[in-house]
Amino acid sequence: MRQESAAALPTPRGTERSAARRAELIAIGRKLFADTSYDALSMDDIARQAHVAKGLIYYYFQSKRGYYLAIIQDSVAGLVSFAASGLELPAVDRLYRTIDGYLRYAEHHHAAYRAIVSGGVGFDAEVHAIRDGVREAVVATIAEGAYGGAEMSPLARTGLLVWVCGVEGATLDWISRPELSRDALCELLVKSLGGTLRAIGELDPAFPAPPPARRDT
Template identity: 45%
Template sequence: MTAGSEQETTRRPAGGRGEARRAAILDAAARLFADRPYDALPIDEIAEAAGVAKGLIYYYFGSKRGLFLAVIESATDALNTLAEEYDELTPVDRLMRTLDGFLWWADTHRSAFHTIVSGGIGVDPEVNAFYRRSRGRMLAAISQGLIGASTPRPALRIALEGWLSFVEGATEAWLTEGDLHRDEVRDLSVRALGGVLQAAGATDPDSDRPA
């Protein structure tokens, strides 16, 4: 599918009935994309599940691709908001809460998660750019929670980038193999971060330390 093959304009309803219909479409699409590959899910089926005419999907989201992006955006916004809640929890507890949310979403939206991190529609430059923006926001929130700054020094920034790639890869392996419990994957990721932080400190002794 090329970027110009479908209308890409996304419309936001003013409220009331329009907002409810848009929410119903998003909810139905999220459920269907949870275990169906993007290319295998016809837009007619999404419309039927949402109880709306197919034309409304094009009206609100521009295309199936636009709808898929909206589903992912809604989920990543929720995860990023969770990561950005700098409350009374310790940095480790905040991190574990964020990882719990990340793993829960990946587990309940397996097909969409696989599509994002492994290719599929993710090779589309616009979709990939959206993924990179969302990933950058997550990294900034993790850095802020750990060291009190969203823009760490280069060694720590690169280390955190690599660590998040580890988390995504470990999550993909866990979903495929299923031989660990979700909590074990979370704890493994936390321990891996400890090693990453040590390595960043060894590379750059002036690197920021977790608060």
């Protein structure tokens, strides 16, 4: 049986005070890892910069890796819930909202985004699982808007997954070299999605491409 990770353990003691303290440590860690790589920060560094005893971090997260995974999981939870929301919006507005929100997340969480997309520290199965969850959430969101539901043929799912992987590569390049505005990159990604949807429709007529995405400005 797969052993449960430290980051996924129940909140110590289950008290509101413990939950608040844990959330505070995650918020501190998110700032620490925003501009510093995992390997560059020791537990002593983290404790000193967070102004807490090192033992407190071990108490809540058991290890530096457990702390790091908890930070990533907490950050990504917001992105996934954002991608899955907005069902009341017109499909085109929801598409732009989802892609813009995705880019905003990457823009403001460089280290966490790179860790998720690149697989984290070495080959980390848990970080890969987090990344796959984000991909599936985005694919499901696009399918809802394009086809009216998350059910897809293998070809349609693969086509959308190819597009999402391209978005990851473009976003990684963009946060390293932000030569385009976020709005310009969002528009480019929307247009490229139109091409992907048309290709899916040609190869699998059961999933025809919706009308081109346009919104009033």
